[in-house]
Amino acid sequence: MSGLLLLGTACGLINGASDLTTAPDLPDVPEGAPAADAGPPSDATSGSTDADTTTDDGGDASRPCVVPPPVANTSGALSALRAPGAVVIDGQLDEWSCVPFTRLDRASAGQMFVSGDSGTPADFAMEFAVTYDSDALYVAARVSGTAPPAGDAPTAIFKNDSIEIYLDADGVLTGRAGPNDHQLVVDHANREERYVVMSPPASPTAVPVGFASAARTVGGVLSVEARLPGSTLGKSSLAAGDKLGFDIAVNDGDGTGARTQAIWYAAPGCTCTVGCCCGAAQDMPFCNTQRYGSLTLAP
Numbered sequence: 001m002s003g004l005l006l007l008g009t010a011c012g013l014i015n016g017a018s019d020l021t022t023a024p025d026l027p028d029v030p031e032g033a034p035a036a037d038a039g040p041p042s043d044a045t046s047g048s049t050d051a052d053t054t055t056d057d058g059g060d061a062s063r064p065c066v067v068p069p070p071v072a073n074t075s076g077a078l079s080a081l082r083a084p085g086a087v088v089i090d091g092q093l094d095e096w097s098c099v100p101f102t103r104l105d106r107a108s109a110g111q112m113f114v115s116g117d118s119g120t121p122a123d124f125a126m127e128f129a130v131t132y133d134s135d136a137l138y139v140a141a142r143v144s145g146t147a148p149p150a151g152d153a154p155t156a157i158f159k160n161d162s163i164e165i166y167l168d169a170d171g172v173l174t175g176r177a178g179p180n181d182h183q184l185v186v187d188h189a190n191r192e193e194r195y196v197v198m199s200p201p202a203s204p205t206a207v208p209v210g211f212a213s214a215a216r217t218v219g220g221v222l223s224v225e226a227r228l229p230g231s232t233l234g235k236s237s238l239a240a241g242d243k244l245g246f247d248i249a250v251n252d253g254d255g256t257g258a259r260t261q262a263i264w265y266a267a268p269g270c271t272c273t274v275g276c277c278c279g280a281a282q283d284m285p286f287c288n289t290q291r292y293g294s295l296t297l298a299p
Ligand SMILES: [Ca+2]
Pocket: 087, 088, 089, 090, 091, 092, 093, 094, 095, 225
């Protein structure tokens, strides 16, 4: 299939795994993926009953749109467009077809964490996007090349094939996560965890009220959607111009601790001194909010 299908197509046409076969810059999806990956969709959703949240302005699923193919963004500054329509947290990314995605792979990652994985330099990649409405922030991710699903660690789910979302609401980056900082992990089975303070041992806590996620695997491609209410970021509503600390990572793991993590951005400069901060062995966004990039909400 031609990657040009991504250009000038109609909203709703692109969906889930088909994106990865059409996107021109995702060569990491092997031709003829393992049969084990091509089975029936594996759906998992969870979260509050208000997970299927609509945007304020509705939307037109048939409205034509033009979005560029996913490209890397190594600047550390990301912007999110307002959601063009309703975002339904079901692991199907149809409604994201008019939202630009950013590519994250080993080559473009701001930081890599490798712990026992024997993968090759190009064996997994993620495309991710962020959008919002007045009530919530939404994150979508498509992960390819990890041969998901894998890893069934019931806790410390970052050991499984998973994604991690990092958010800071108040612009105060002290290293350690504060009350409105979030490290949210969603794995291929839609297990969810939040981590707050990463002083060993790491202890997951319940995800925030109103957080919802869904994970779906089709054809070896893991699609994840997540919703984080503005209230959990200390905001009564979200609006254009808001700026948040933001980062995201993808884990290729087997559940045992052997994993490879690609982190979108790792900000240079560091002033914190407590915990695994500047220059410490695990000086990464999960442990040091000063490594976050930024997310600006655009009109
Ligand atoms: Ca959806």
